[in-house]
Amino acid sequence: MKTLISSLILFIMLIPSIAMAEIKVVATLPTLGAVARAIGGEDVKVETLATPTEDPHYVDPRPDYVLKLSKADLLVYNGMELEIGWLPALQKNARNAKVLDSGPGAFDASRYITPLGVPATKVDRSQGDVHAQGNPHYTYALPEVVRVASALSDKYQKLDPDHADKYKQRLEQFKATAKARDAVYQKRFASLDSRQIITYHDSMVYLNQWLKLDQVGTIEPKPGVAPSPSHIAQLVTTLKSLSPKAIIQETYQPKATSEKIAKLLNIKVVAIEPGPKDNEDYFVYLDRVIESFF
Numbered sequence: 001m002k003t004l005i006s007s008l009i010l011f012i013m014l015i016p017s018i019a020m021a022e023i024k025v026v027a028t029l030p031t032l033g034a035v036a037r038a039i040g041g042e043d044v045k046v047e048t049l050a051t052p053t054e055d056p057h058y059v060d061p062r063p064d065y066v067l068k069l070s071k072a073d074l075l076v077y078n079g080m081e082l083e084i085g086w087l088p089a090l091q092k093n094a095r096n097a098k099v100l101d102s103g104p105g106a107f108d109a110s111r112y113i114t115p116l117g118v119p120a121t122k123v124d125r126s127q128g129d130v131h132a133q134g135n136p137h138y139t140y141a142l143p144e145v146v147r148v149a150s151a152l153s154d155k156y157q158k159l160d161p162d163h164a165d166k167y168k169q170r171l172e173q174f175k176a177t178a179k180a181r182d183a184v185y186q187k188r189f190a191s192l193d194s195r196q197i198i199t200y201h202d203s204m205v206y207l208n209q210w211l212k213l214d215q216v217g218t219i220e221p222k223p224g225v226a227p228s229p230s231h232i233a234q235l236v237t238t239l240k241s242l243s244p245k246a247i248i249q250e251t252y253q254p255k256a257t258s259e260k261i262a263k264l265l266n267i268k269v270v271a272i273e274p275g276p277k278d279n280e281d282y283f284v285y286l287d288r289v290i291e292s293f294f
């Protein structure tokens with residue numbers, strides 16, 4: 001009887017360790033979370049910090065984020081200082097060496113992309129420019145996201161070699177879906193009568209490069225700096241001699257100025273969500289973004 005009870009206790013003690021064989025991932029942003037789920041499948045458990053409607057520059061650091069980070073094996077973050085205003089304090093307070101920048105579980109996704117907008121000379125953040133390390137908004141561009149997915153598959157394989165084949169397979173599936181989607185999107189954008197766009201925040205440069213759009217103006221004079229009346233007046237004068245198709249902005253940005261300018265130019269305002277909804281597939285989200293342009 002005693003043996004049976006001790007075997008039973010041992011068995012119960014083993015259950016959690018079996019169930020917790022998966023990698024515990026925390027992703028800062030919904031797009032990174034969706035990619036982490038797509039490549040990790042049932043071998044990972046992904047939690048995402050920022051909500052699908054939040055400005056990634058200014059995420060509200062809720063207290064439960066520290067708890068999530070304290071238990072994480074892997075922190076997947078955007079980098080290029082996008083999360084500089086809120087992530088470092090969470091990393092520090094989580095007291096989990098794995099997810100510090102220098103830790104084995106820190107995954108700075110920006111290391112695997114081809115950065116755009118990196119200033120040739122040092123930019124002083126005190127002037128309000130929030131893109132001092134280059135433009136951090138690469139997750140709107142499929143080719144960059146594929147690079148991140150590829151590096152993430154490698155990282156999973158290192159952390160969990162037993163399931164290496166599954167991480168490789170999911171990446172191949174992801175790449176195949178991306179290739180098919182890319183062909184469809186390229187065709188759709190090729191049919192546009194004008195490829196000129198205006199953006200509110202300078203967050204579309206990677207998407208512009210990918211889909212061959214021509215950004216002819218930004219409503220913010222500098223990333224993170226609110227537009228002044230004189231900047232708007234000058235912008236409208238410039239735009240009148242061009243033929244922009246639309247003003248693209250994120251749903252979290254104020255719409256009044258965009259709508260005023262759009263009315264003057266007789267074009268539309270397209271408001272895109274910064275990332276997938278909870279548990280939404282990355283490609284389903286991307287379809288929604290692309291669809292909103294037309």
Ligand SMILES: [Zn+2]
Nearest residue numbers: 130201203223
């Ligand atoms: Zn930005």
